[in-house]
Amino acid sequence: MNQLEAMKEKIKVIRMLRVLKKSYTYEELSKITGLPITVLNRYVRGKVLPSVERARELTEKLSPYLNLEDEVRRRLKYDSFGFFDTMSVLSDTNLLALIAEEVALRYMKTGVGKVLTAATDGIPLAVQIANELGIDVVYAKKKKEVGVDKFYEINYVPSASGSITTLxxxxxxxxxxxxxxxxxxxxxxxxxxxxxxxxxxxxxATPVGMFFLISVGDIVDKLKEEYNIPVDALVRL
Incomplete structure (x- = not known):
């Protein structure tokens, strides 16, 4: 194991602790891990990193308590009309990083060279996934950027609005x-x-797959059949 891989293992368990800390008290985490509250507090605050051996032990102990799909579902906020808000998910960089790591493992050997998304809500997750893959992220916008001479552009009609949108x-x-x-x-x-x-x-360019944090209905299956590429969603509603 090289130094980068060792550091990733240490940082991953810190992220796990930070995500779990939003649902568990230090007392509860202490019982789960067998570590003193003072040590856990220093890990969560980034004051010290665990050794590789301890990071592996903690990952094994914490994993049963952290299901990424359940974590996302728990954080979705619904209004009286059934619409949901994803801000509490997209604002948590530690949670997104853990999700991105799992996605990156699926595509690490596909030769993917870019992550593409549409501005703006897709950007936080896309950036994390691109970072894990060690590649660039690019995103399509609804307006032309000043200072750019040539664009690819596409018109489409979102069913929710009924008006023409251009990317x-x-x-x-x-x-x-x-x-x-x-x-x-x-x-x-x-x-x-x-x-x-x-x-x-x-x-x-060649699309090699699609990944979504949340899908509504059976659209993921339809896209998979239409384009014959991997299409996945962490949470299906």
């Missing part, structure tokens, strides 16, 4: 033949994600 992606963002992972926070009808696929086609 713009700088032409330099994707290269011909580049393998692309499409990421977003929530997928409902799939129109935006199909638009991202079309942007890849314009750039002669």
């Amino acid at each position: 713009y992606l700088p032409a330099w963002a994707l290269k011909k033949g580049e393998r692309v992972l499409i990421v977003d926070d929530v997928i409902r009808s799939g129109e935006t994600q199909k638009a991202l696929i079309e942007l890849c086609k314009q750039a002669d």
Whole structure:
């Protein structure tokens, strides 16, 4: 194991503790881990890192208490009309990093060279996944950036609005033949994600998969069948 791999193991368990601390008290975590509260507090605050051996022990002890799908479901906030807010998920960088690590493991050997998303809510997760894969993240916007000469662009009609929406992606963002992972926070009808696929086609880039934090309905299965690539969601509603 090299130094980078060792550091990743240490940081991962710190992230696990920070996520769990939002649901468990230090007293409860102490019983789970067998460590004094003072030690756990120093880990959570980043004052000290555990050794590799202790990090592995803690990961084994904490894993049964941290299910990422359940954690996301628990944090969703619903209004009286049944709409949900994802802010408490997207704002937690430790939770997103743990999710991103799992996603990156699935695509590490696919030769993916870019992560593509649509601004704005998909950006936090896309950045974390790209970081884990060690590649760049690019995102399509609904407005043209000043200072960019050439764009790929696609018009589509989101079913929720009934009006034409245009996505713009700088032409330099994707290269011909580049393998692309499409990421977003929530997928409902799939129109935006199909638009991202079309942007890849314009750039002669190749989508190798899609990942979503949350999917509504059976759209994930439909996209998988239509494009014949891996399409996954952590939470299905």
